[in-house]
Amino acid sequence: MDTHEDLSTYGKRLNYALQVLAKKDRKELATAIGLSVQSIGQVITGVTKALxxxxxSKAARFLRVDHHWLATGEGVARPKRPGWPFTAFGSDEYFSLDEAFRMEMEDRIAGAILRKRGVTITS
Structure with missing residues (x-):
């Protein structure tokens, strides 16, 4: 990350994550989290303080950034995670899959982890 980048507000971090890290646009984010493009714009420009x-949390997930970093500016946007958890395939193969499919698989894994923790999941 450019150390000269001003990421002092939620809106600035959101915009940085959107444009620089995820290389997405406001419409894609709005669609992904169920808001209007105008609502996203208001947060980025500071009219609205935050989502x-x-x-x-939905935005952080869509943008693949740490939710605590997005909310507070503390920590790093994309922390490095040691090791790759799967043995049947590598990260290059995984990231070559369609993004919607990857998100579906991550939802399934997250659900399994939550169930293991004893969290009840309802639809």
């Missing part, structure tokens, strides 16, 4: 906690 709700739920929408911020």
């Amino acid at each position: 709700t906690a739920e929408n911020s």
Whole structure:
């Protein structure tokens, strides 16, 4: 990350994650989290201070950034995770898959982890 980048507000971090890290546009983010493009713009420009906690979490997931970093600016946007958890395929093969399919698989894995923790999942 450019150390000269001003990421002092939620809106600036959101915009940085959107444009620089994820290389997505406002419409893609709005569609992914169920908001209007105008709502995203208001957060980025500072008219609105931040997204709700739920929408911020969705945005962080869509943009593949750490939700705590997005919310507070503390830590790093994309922390390095040691090792690759799968043995049947490598990360290059995984990231060559369609993004929607990857998100579906991540949802399944997240669900399994939550169930293991004893969290009840309802639809």
